[in-house]
Amino acid sequence: MLAIRLPAEIEQRLDALAQETGRTKTTLAREAILEYIDDLEDYYLAEARARKNRKTIPLEEVGRQLGLGD
Structure with a gap:
């Protein structure tokens, strides 16, 4: 079993949807x-x-692998 507390706005939306x-x-x-x-x-x-x-x-290694050397 799970019990949760919902903010009032969400509780109201849930109530409205349930009723509708x-x-x-x-x-x-x-x-x-x-x-x-x-x-x-x-x-x-x-x-x-x-x-x-x-x-x-290391960043330097990534640069070398991508051909972004000096």
Whole structure:
């Protein structure tokens, strides 16, 4: 189970949408989370993997590799 506090503006928007659509706020929140969680997982997992496998290259080396020498 999850309980969250929402800012008043979001709570009002959620209330209005629930009333207009005949759905519960819980159903709407669940749908929103399911819609967004795939993107969050992709982003955070990619970020974690990038940090784990990060290889640094000195700026001078990058310049040499790009042919930007003196």
